Structure formats: C-alpha cells, structure tokens
Amino acid sequence: RAKDDGGGEHRHYEPALHANAEERRQLEFALRRALENRELELNYQPVVNATTEEVVSFEALVRWNSAQHGSVSPGKFVPIAEDTRLIVPIGTWVMEQACREATRWPEHVRVAVNVSPEQLFEPDFAATVVNALSASGLEARRLELEVTESIFLRDASVARSSLEQCMALGCTVALDDFGTGYSSLGYLRKLRFSTIKVDRSFVQGAAQDSKESLAIIRAVVAMADSLEMTTTAEGVESVEEADLIRRLGCTKIQGYYFGRPMRAEEALQLFRRRHSDMPSRISARPAA
C-alpha cells in the first residue's frame, strides 16, 4: 500500500511504486515454492466467551517465513496468493493443518479457518473439507469456516452451495470483517451464518466514543440475536475495550488483550496448565 508520509518526497514516488510491482513479482515467485519448502505455518489466536472469558475457539492465521524475504505478513501475501490462485493449494494445506492441530485441543474448543472466495469457487471445495476432517479425525462441528462479504460479489450460488454442503456436514460459517465490504443485509438471508464478526474498525471507533460505531455495533448485536446468530468483536486490545464490548452484548471477543496469534505449541500449553493456575485472561505475547 503506497503511504503518503507527508514529507514532500515527490521524486521518490515513482521508483517506490516500481519497487512495489517488482517486489510483488518476487514474492509471487517465492510463494510458488513456499508450500514445498515448508515455509508456511499456522498461528492460532484465541476467541473467548465475552462473559466467562473462557477460550471457545482459535482462529488459524497463516504465516509465511520466506527464505528470501523473511516473515511476510498475510496482509501482503494472501492477496497475491488470491490473484494467482495459489490460495487454492495453500488453503487446502491450511485446512488440513488446522484440523490436524485442533484434534490436540479439548473437545469443546473449535477451530476457525479463513476461506478465500477463490477456494469456494473451486467445485471440489466441500471435498477438501471432507478430506481434511477425515484425515485428521476432527469432528465437523468443531470446524468453523470464515468467509467475507466478498464471496457474494461473484456468482453467489456456487459459493453458497459449497458452504451449504459443509454446513450439512456439521461445520458452521462465520461472516468475517462484517461492515467493511459491500455490506448488504440481504446476504444474511442467503446463508445461515452462525456468527457475525464485527470488524476491528468498529471496536476502535466505539472505544473512541464514535456514536456511529456504537450504534452500528448495537444494531448488529440486536440483529444477530434475532437471527439466532452470535457476534464476535475483533481486535479488542484493552480492558476498557473488552468492558465496552461486553456491555454492548457481543457474545465473543478476539483481540490482543486476550491473546495474540501464537504458535500451535503455545496454544496447546494453555490447556496443559493445571486448571487452578489457568488465568482467566491469557497473557499476551508478541506474535511470532
């Protein structure tokens, strides 16, 4: 993303853009080898019950540690993977790995996996999920698929039928980053989402006393309640934000305050601790 640093450095603007395109080509080249070079890893971020603060699930978040480029953020490489359709094999690996690692957690803890539109438009998406579940032995009810509103921009019927097949297996579907895309409430009638994830921008807005953000979160919570969906607030970073979100009635909370994305081993450690020393709040550690 080209950022204006306000320094009046106009003559650097074009070379910077050029470097971006070049960087993108290099990243794409390296990304083509990332899977076979075992450079991908999943981190897991806890999602807690807003009332009890118990961990109810972990969201799997892909990490790329490139031999050439070092650690590259998903914000940078996922769009490249989507444009090049590399997200299809990468997404299959993510699904398999997440299901496998989740089998080591207590049975009530679920795993959420982000799914790109490109994956849903593959005719065998549901088969990928079936394979990941049967190879790992994870129960379908423990798997949540996270999709964004962007799946409705193209031929929604294909994506819908893929997701409905997964729901028939017992998986649930969450609507991610709600309110940031081309939101239309009509989408909520098209698919039985189990959860609406309220984007971090609204959480931040509400914490800064934005009347609009507060009103939107209240409205989303009320709507979700009457549609028998739950709500997850994304990006809660402080005790104040957590309290506010709880008062607004969100069902679940995800954010650095309760835990950063962590490696699979660390996630597992949370459950290995004796119950009595288990803190209700997970101590934050910088993301790997």
Ligand code: C2E
């Ligand atoms: P997302 O699905 O909305 O994931 C939540 C993002 O918010 C994660 O960023 C997470 O680290 C970040 N986050 C969580 N809590 C906080 C907080 O308190 N403060 C702040 N500032 N950020 C917080 P991450 O891991 O960089 O992932 C970015 C996006 O990349 C994800 O957004 C998702 O859209 C995409 N992504 C990540 N992993 C995968 C994947 O396996 N497959 C696909 N298709 N997309 C993925």
Ligand code: MG
């Ligand atoms: Mg997500």
Ligand code: MG
């Ligand atoms: Mg999200």
Ligand code: MG
């Ligand atoms: Mg978000």
